[in-house]
Amino acid sequence: MMPMDWIFGLIGGLLIGLAGAVYLLGNGRVMGASGIIGGLVDGTAHSAWAERLAFLAALIAVPAILQFGLQVVTGAASAPFLLIAAGLCVGVGTRLANGCTSGHGVCGISRFSPRGIVATLIYIGAGVVTVVILRAMVGAI
Amino acid sequence: MRVLLAAIAGGLFGAGLHLSGMTDTTKVQGFLDLFGAWDPTLAFVMGGAIVPMAIAWRMVPGRTPLVGGGFAPAPDPLLDRRLIVGSILFGIGWGLIGLCPGPALASLSYGGWTGAVFLIAMLAGMWFAPRLSPYLDRTGQAV
Numbered sequence: 013m014m015p016m017d018w019i020f021g022l023i024g025g026l027l028i029g030l031a032g033a034v035y036l037l038g039n040g041r042v043m044g045a046s047g048i049i050g051g052l053v054d055g056t057a058h059s060a061w062a063e064r065l066a067f068l069a070a071l072i073a074v075p076a077i078l079q080f081g082l083q084v085v086t087g088a089a090s091a092p093f094l095l096i097a098a099g100l101c102v103g104v105g106t107r108l109a110n111g112c113t114s115g116h117g118v119c120g121i122s123r124f125s126p127r128g129i130v131a132t133l134i135y136i137g138a139g140v141v142t143v144v145i146l147r148a149m150v151g152a153i
Numbered sequence: 154m155r156v157l158l159a160a161i162a163g164g165l166f167g168a169g170l171h172l173s174g175m176t177d178t179t180k181v182q183g184f185l186d187l188f189g190a191w192d193p194t195l196a197f198v199m200g201g202a203i204v205p206m207a208i209a210w211r212m213v214p215g216r217t218p219l220v221g222g223g224f225a226p227a228p229d230p231l232l233d234r235r236l237i238v239g240s241i242l243f244g245i246g247w248g249l250i251g252l253c254p255g256p257a258l259a260s261l262s263y264g265g266w267t268g269a270v271f272l273i274a275m276l277a278g279m280w281f282a283p284r285l286s287p288y289l290d291r292t293g294q295a296v
C-alpha cells in the first residue's frame with residue numbers, strides 16, 4: 013500500500029499535467045510558470061498579457077477556495093534574508109534558463125527535450141547540494 | 154476563449170499543487186534531501202504530470218490549437234551557458250526555501266507574509282534577469 017501522500021501527489025500531478033495539456037492543445041502554448049509570470053514582469057508578454065493574467069489569477073484563486081474544504085499544509089517560516097536571497101535566485105535563474113519545474117520539468121521532459129532534461133537534472137542537483145549544505149549549517153529547516 | 158482556457162489551465166494547476174501537497178515547502182525540501190529523510194512525493198507529482206503532457210505532445214502533430222493560430226515554436230536545441238547557470242541559480246533558491254515560481258504565486262492565497270516576501274524578491278529577480286543575460290553569451294553545444 014502506497015502512503016497517502018504519494019497517491020495525492022500522483023493525483024495532483026495528473027491535474028498539473030492536464031493543465032499543461034489544456035494550455036498546449038487549447039492555446040498552443042507551453043505552460044511554464046516562470047515564463048508566464050516573467051513575460052508580464054519584463055514586458056515580453058506583448059499581446060498575450062490577458063491570458064497570462066487569467067492563468068495566474070486562477071492559479072491563486074483555486075487554492076484559495078480549496079483551502080476552505082481541504083486543509084492546506086505550508087512550510088515553516090524562514091528568515092527574511094533567506095527568503096529574499098532564494099527569491100532572487102529563483103527569479104534570475106528561471107528567466108536565464110527560460111524555464112522552471114513546470115516548463116523544463118513537466119513540459120520539457122514529456123516532449124523529450126534535451127534542454128528540459130538537462131535543466132531539470134541541474135536544478136535538482138543544485139537543490140540537493142543546497143539542502144545538504146543548509147542542513148549541515150543550521151540543521152533546522 | 155484564450156482567456157477562458159488559460160483560466161481553466163491555471164485553475165487545474167492550482168488544484169494540482171494543492172492536492173499534491175506541493176504547497177508544503179518542507180515536502181519539496183524533503184525531496185531534495187536525498188541524503189537525509191528523503192520524501193519521494195515530488196517524484197510522484199512530476200511523474201503524474203508528465204503522463205497527460207506526453208499524450209498532449211503526441212496529439213500536436215497535424216493539429217492546430219483550439220483557438221486557432223499555431224503552436225509555439227520549439228526553442229533552439231542549445232545547451233548554453235544561460236541554461237546551465239540559470240538552472241544552477243534556480244536550484245539553489247529552490248533548495249533554500251522550497252518554492253518554485255508556480256507555488257510561489259499560488260502561495261499568495263495561503264502562504265502569509267513568507268510567500269509574499271519570496272514572491273516580491275522573485276519578481277525583482279525576473280525583472281533583473283534580462284539585464285544580466287548579455288554577460289552570458291549563448292555559445293553552447295547544439296544537441
